[in-house]
Amino acid sequence: MASPFLPAGATTGDSGGELSSGDDSGDVESLQSPETEASGSLTELFEKAAAHLQGLVQVASREQLLYLYARYKQVKVGNCNTPKPSFFDFEGKQKWEAWKALGDSSPSQAMQEYIAVVKKLDPGWNPQLPEKKGKEANTGFGGPVVSSLYHEEIIREEDKNIFDYCRENNIDHITKVIKSKNMDVNMKDEEGRTLLHWACDRGHKELVTVLLQYRADINCQDNEGQTALHYAAACEFLDIVELLLQSGADPALPDQDGCLPEEVTGCKAISLVLQQHTTGKNQGDYLSLVAPSQKVFPAPHYQDKPQWKQKQPYSKVH
Structure with a gap:
């Protein structure tokens, strides 16, 4: 085939x-x-x-x-x-x-x-024969636009929305827009995702810090009930998980399927840091027990979700 x-x-x-x-x-x-x-x-x-x-x-x-x-x-x-x-x-x-x-x-x-x-x-x-010049010979990615x-x-600058700038990690533009007060830092896209959700998904730690400084709702849930902590855990960004927890993220907040952030990750270090945050154990305890890249599997009901199936066998943490 x-x-x-x-x-x-x-x-x-x-x-x-x-x-x-x-x-x-x-x-x-x-x-x-x-x-x-x-x-x-x-x-x-x-x-x-x-x-x-x-x-x-x-x-x-x-x-x-x-x-x-x-x-x-x-x-x-x-x-x-x-x-x-x-x-x-x-x-x-x-x-x-x-x-x-x-x-x-x-x-x-x-x-x-x-x-x-x-x-x-x-x-x-x-x-x-020479190709046409001028507007018909636009370039991109260091060479001709091939498709x-x-x-x-x-995306043309005039066509970009705030989420495009977030995906690009354009901190200067996002900060400027937030300071102008022309945008709610907690505005959502069609899937209910905020800028904080996007920044956590892409691993933009500095942008996450900036958004939190501008009072982004750290426990805001998307249309499936997932918080930024769910995203950071699922995408296996340990440093962002720790930053969110230190900033007040609630690791006990489940999504619509009842999954906690610790249940959606394939990284044992993240799973343990979320658990120890809830129980109050020393952070050094879990680090001494597991390598950050060691793998675990999310809760069985989360493994049936499209998000988990689509990201296997890929992991952003190698």
């Missing part, structure tokens, strides 16, 4: 998990041609393909865009070694998974596969 991230007709190869182009395998071979030599190099042809794709976004499927996105990242960044996005960032996870699936695929292979798909989208493309997915990552 073809991967949902592959273009139509693409299959998974038998060698090292690398991707082949199925019925279009000849496209990759055709890159080693006089046309490739005339363009100067494979890298130069790849850059031209990336620039040309800007005019093809409307005719490409989402699967093709994910396929191209992954190969562009493999060429420009290398193997995917970045943390997987949070469990409710569904689009970010799709892009991460498409990139991660390439494994140790070489930049050369990624460029060839990328160019082959661009040629499939526009069989009449001539890389010898609408990049446009979704690079």
